[in-house]
Amino acid sequence: MSIPSITELSLLKCLWKQHPLSARAIHQHAEEELHWSFSSTRKTLDRMLEKGMISQHSQHGANVYTAVLEKVETLAAFAHDFGHRVMEMKSPLPVNMFTGSQLIDQRELKELERLLNDWPEEKE
Template sequence: MTIPSITELTILKSLWKQHPLSAREIHAQVEAELDWSYSSTRKTLERMLDKGYVRQQLVHGVQVYGAALDKVETLAAFAHDFGKRVMEMDLPLPVNMFTGSKLVDGAELAQLEQLLNDWPDGREGGK
């Protein structure tokens, strides 16, 4: 799975929490964290649309966006990448490190654990 950039992830997190949103609404939610202009938000959304990370539709004459990437699958890819590349771990990260996250609920946490345990990386027991 492709891993979005940190700025793309910030926009995706905004859309996972609430959708659909206009570019202005997205910008209002991410502006403080990303510290950039509205035009940067628009340009990033265009790139994300080209990559298939977001969907766009017209609602009441306004272009709005929704996440095209699954939240749990994307978070699993980030967690797997972090464990493998940054921490140099061969085993999946323990799911309890995500407990207390405001981004995932209990069911999503269980799904995340399953995805990390079944990650197709050739290790014995993985799929």
Template structure:
């Protein structure tokens, strides 16, 4: 089952949540503010839209609304990589896993999982 691909701004929020979770809207905003350079209200509105699209899960901890990513990190990044390979580079096969080697977002186990997904990519339509 293929999930909706998050927009670039939604991806920024998801990356913050993949690194640390759960986070409040204020904590997420502080983490993405340097990249997105937008107001706190824009972060809240984006989180509400992401919740409605089932990209994040909202819950309450000690009276504070917190968020967790609902999308699997490796699957989402594999989807972005295959989309880039197809649409931008016009490749017939997956991108080499070596391009992800120095990722600050993925650990060794996740890189192995991504490699498996990318290897299966031509069959996954």
């Protein structure tokens, strides 16, 4: 799985919370976090479509978007990458560091822990 950029993740979080959404609605949800123009949101959505991270369809005459990437799997990839590449840890990040997150619930937290603990070994 390719790991989304930080800005792509911001747009995915909007879609994980509510979907489908129009580009304008996604922009409004992410505007405070990203501080950028609507055209930047559109360009990022186009790039995410090309990468297969999101899907687009027409609803009531407007284009709307839905996340293709699964939330917990994507967050596990981010956490694994951060622990391994940034922090140079060989073992998985402790899942308790995600407790209190407004992005995932208890069921998802357990799934995240399972994914992190079962992550395939890196070949050196």
